[in-house]
Amino acid sequence: MSKKIQATAIGIDLGTTYSCVAAWSDQHNRVEILPNEQGKNITPSCFACHDTQLLVGEGAKNQITRNPTNTVYDVKRLMGRRFSDSRLQNDILSWPYKVMNGSDDKPLIVLEHKKFSPEEISSMILKNLKKDAEVYLGKTVTDAVITVPAYFSDNQRQATKDAGALAGLNVLRLINEPTAAAIAYGLDKLADENHPQQKNVVVFDLGGGTFDVSLLTISKDGTITVKAVGGDTHLGGEDFDKAMVDHCVQEFKKRHRMDISESARAIGRLKVACETAKRDLSSTAQTPIDLDALYEGIDFFMTFSRAKFEELNVGFFTKCIEHVEKCLTDGKIQKHDIDDVVLVGGSTRIPKIQQMLRELFDGKPLCKSINADEANAYGAAVLAANLTGVGNKTVKDLIIKDVTPLSLGIQTRMTDMTILIPRNTPIPITKEDYFVTMYDYQTSLFVKVYQGECRDTRDNIFLDEFTLYGIPLAPAGKVTGKVCYSIDANGILNVLAELESTGNKKSIIIADRGKLSKDDIDKMLKRVEL
Known part of the structure; x- marks a missing residue:
């Protein structure tokens, strides 16, 4: 050691x-x-x-x-x-x-x-x-x-x-x-004297619970620039496992007219067996699922084929390819200009996913030179x-x-989303937006902040809200101010509202709704000591 x-x-x-x-x-x-x-x-x-x-x-x-x-x-x-x-x-x-x-x-x-x-x-x-x-x-x-x-x-x-x-x-x-995977892919290559001035790389990262695709440029000087990102925080190997488990539950029900879905123990055993079978199907055409006394003393056995696995999950696989296509469109690059397609995440070992990716890139070999896990x-x-x-x-x-993966905006006119920082904007970034009072003798400004791509804020991710008080009494349009939106290198947002009128200034920093206070953290630290 x-x-x-x-x-x-x-x-x-x-x-x-x-x-x-x-x-x-x-x-x-x-x-x-x-x-x-x-x-x-x-x-x-x-x-x-x-x-x-x-x-x-x-x-x-x-x-x-x-x-x-x-x-x-x-x-x-x-x-x-x-x-x-x-x-x-x-x-x-x-x-x-x-x-x-x-x-x-x-x-x-x-x-x-x-x-x-x-x-x-x-x-x-x-x-x-x-x-x-x-x-x-x-x-x-x-x-x-x-x-x-x-x-x-x-x-x-x-x-x-x-x-x-x-x-x-x-x-x-x-x-x-x-981006981390791109570093793993590019680090050794950057030291190579024959490295081209610039390489366009797609990183296809499909793990256990999330899917990401990024379009990046790796320059010879050691700069890795993300051009566009896409993905789904709710798409991965766990979803493939669940599709297999659901199929087995239905098969058991068809054979024995018994519903095992309410048995946590039976479903837990099926989940472990299906995860193992899924891994096996990456290297074999079919594999057995064999569980003794799965439910009320009844054994369960079935042969799971790769074809059935692909049939159950083809919708998920297709979603992944659609995200890749959208990422290329957002990054304004043609697929024939991509130098390498890098696979990351255990779920990229699934043969059907590799086949669909190769077809998308016109038969281009996929890069498997880095350890996916x-x-x-x-x-x-x-x-x-x-x-x-x-x-x-x-x-x-x-x-x-x-870049920032999701657009940032505020709610205007009932539930309309006004985008202030579009997705795939390079970060860190600061953006200012100016406002004027909307009605006579307005005394406060109410701001609701969202992330997402939908026009209706109800379909986006609500981040937080705040009210700026102390606006001087005046007719509509006479008081001005600005709201400053900053996204740091971690992709985390701060919003600062500032009132500029008659020499007076007031500001407020929006606190992330999910952020734990110091007291919360201190209490939790005492509880999680192992």
């Missing part, structure tokens, strides 16, 4: 199903993926309560079939989300553990009568990765770069930063997962080294220019 890596910061890929941690090694002049206590490079993103024990990672996943109602997975799909969100409500119906509505429409997870926020659960996964890194490195770790899906909203990004704080980490930066952590570790002044010349010269 190496103890000589001089690293002060780590890179963490906080995945829906699996997570990974890495650090730059000056000794070996490269990134090292740091193993967990079982010696594996990836750790299940699972958390469980069992009697008085709190289990994280392998220990939690290994007892999921025996303790399904107290084992949490897919917590990433809860981060920064509203309990009333229709997609979340559909997820809740399929999860064996209980999710309830907390304050301010925030979801809470109930395990053995204890209530946990999604940030608390994620923090325990992060804390476990932090501990594994410290054991391997032989030193205390405090600084980290954490990956997030490119299509994460402002609230989801803030929730991820809060989880890092709860885990005792100083989050140096959030990095979009495809470790690439995001690798790229995050490189950025962590870059931000802390560690690494070789290529690492230190690295420059990343990212």
Whole structure:
């Protein structure tokens, strides 16, 4: 076990199903993926309560079939989300553990009568990765770069930063997962003297719970510029597994006229079996699902074919290709101008997805030169080294220019969305918008902020609202002011409203609706100590 890596910061890929941690090694002049206590490079993103024990990672996943109602997975799909969100409500119906509505429409997870926020659960996964890194490195770790899906909203990004704080980490930066993968792909190539002045690369990142596609330009001088992003924060391997489980439930019902969907234990066992079968079908045409005494003593056996798997999930696969096409359109580039299509995420091993991608790019070979499970952590570790002044010349010269994935706007005229910062705008960015009073003797200004692409704000993501008071009494149109919108390098938003009239100035900073207060964090820290 190496103890000589001089690293002060780590890179963490906080995945829906699996997570990974890495650090730059000056000794070996490269990134090292740091193993967990079982010696594996990836750790299940699972958390469980069992009697008085709190289990994280392998220990939690290994007892999921025996303790399904107290084992949490897919917590990433809860981060920064509203309990009333229709997609979340559909997820809740399929999860064996209980999710309830907390304050301010925030979801809470109930395990053995204890209530946990999604940030608390994620923090325990992060804390476990932090501990594994410290054991391997032989030193205390405090600084980290954490990956997030490119299509994460402002609230989801803030929730991820809060989880890092709860885990005792100083989050140096959030990095979009495809951008991290592009670093992993491009780092060694940048050192090559024959590297072209510019390469156009598509990163296709399909993981356990999220899908991202990014169009990037990698320049010889070490600049990685994101041109456009697309994706779906609710599309991945978990959805493919669920389609298989639902098919098996219907098959059992057809054979035995019994509905097993209400049995958490039976569904948990089916989920594990289907996930294994899905992986097998990437290398074989068919595979058995064989479960003894699945429900009320009845055995279940069926042969699952690759063709049936593809039939059940072709709608999801088609959505992925549509997102790629839209990303190319947004980036104003033709598919024949793409130099490489880079695959990241375990779900990219599915043969049908690879076939559809090759067909989209007219038979172009796909790039599989980076480890699909470790690439995001690798790229995050490189950025962590870059931000802390560690690494070789290529690492230190690295420059990343990212974009905002969703349009930012405010509500005007009932429920209309007025876009102020369009999606795929380079960040960081600051945009000013001027206003005048709309009616006589107006005393305040009410602003509601949203992210999304729909004209109706009800179909977009509500971020927060604020009221600017103290407007001097005057006829309509006589008082002016401005609202300043700033998106930082993490993709997190601040809004500053400023009144400029008769020499008076007032300002207010919008606080992210999902952000935890210091008191909240202090209380949670006491509860999540492992």
